Amino acid sequence: MNSYYEASARERLRLLLDPGTFHEFLPPSERVASPHLLQLDTPAAFDDGIIVGKGLLDGRAVLAAAQEGGFMGGAVGEVHGAKLVGLLERARDERPAAVLLLVESGGVRLHEANAGLIGVSEIMRAVLALRSAGVPVIVLDGGQFGCFGGMGIVARLCDAIVMSEEGRLGLSGPEVIETTCGVEEFDSRDRALVWRTVGGKHRYLLGEADALVADDAAAFRQAAIDLLDTKPDLSLEALTAEHERLGGRLERFGACRDALDIWSALGIAAPEKLPLLEADAFRAAVAGKRA
């Protein structure tokens, strides 16, 4: 078993796609790095923390991008964002079976905050344009830094999300909320609290993650294969249905203070035991109970 969590972005792509099929666009040999980091005397990377390219998944053509949490937490700067936008636009031209986004990002890179924020906005628009053109975008979230900030919004714009228990998904990270609002609002060192608030199991129970898999690259690969035939649907009917689901969530869980309250309200017996379960046992325990 290969841990997805422990793997680098390059290793994840290698493990996810059919062996030997990945071809990178603008590889590090092209030396496209952030000029803004250099100006701030901060080390840059020749891929700016994201790898983009093409390959095969189960024999079908896909485009794929992987953010490298090891470089600035996978944060989005000008070059990083532009590489992803370029890939999404390429997908509109090439019409692959899907685009895979291996997310791992704290959001906007503060060293180039304005460029990063605009870049995230361009990614959002490009994802929506691509889905409108009928090409599905599938998100894989199981890295060490989770998926936060603007990338958390991007992930929820896509067709499907695959998470592991270790994956995290949100907007403002726990540390940001603690720093701004105080430890009583969100204790970022309380790992159990963090995981049940933004972790994969909660996201799966809310219906935000479509698949919850073990921390195993092969499991992520199989889940992505299973989602390849997803058809993007941004119709009025689909968005009205999503609107009703999100409204129902506010009504049903809006007064809940903790994920345990939500899980309890979903009718799960012994919700406090869920964090201890392995992926298979967890899925079995919550079958038919997801929001």
Added chain:
Amino acid sequence: MDAKTLLAKLFPAGSDVAFDGLFFHGTGESASGKVAIIGSVDAAPIGVELAFRMAADVLEIVREHPARPILLLVDTQGQRLSRRDELLGINGYMAHLAKCLQLARNRGHKIIGLVYSEAVSGGFLASSLLSDHCYALPESQVRVMNLPAMSRITKIPLERLEELSQSSPVFAPGVANYLKMGAIQALWEGDLAQRLAEALDAPTESDSRRQWGEQRDGRRLARAVSERVRHAEP
């Protein structure tokens, strides 16, 4: 400028707008016909309820008023920071709003954003930055984070950030920086009703912000890098 003054200047022929807490919505009469209005006041933090409320309005406009232009007048200090918002999946509510606006776009609604007071970080991402044409008043404030907080997090001395921000638009707060980088199409001065009429009549193209950022020498790489990826061999 407060929202009511702004509405009077944008719609001298009249507007019918209802205020409800931090949110407002309604219709304005422009030289080019009726415009749907969705907005917020008092530097609203955008949390799950507000994002949901704005999405409801967008869906209603799509259902009831085909192709009517939508004007976003969102004053926001950013996303609401709370554990409850994260628990409920605030990013998904913002994404839902973005999808609803995309639906409107796909059905021929022109989406115009006007930053009239504050636009910050996630709140900006979930509102004005989703428009086809994003404008701003010159006195408005746009930022991700102020420089002292940025200095604390990046560990780069504040003096260094202040010095560099004189020559680089890339990280410091300021509407002029966002104009230079292409996120703001133009600043609106003078007759705001006239500016709105011009914007309503302007052709809407695909996302041009990278081109503007390059032309204005604010983002020199974004367009070129995205094009290289798009057209790389094979």
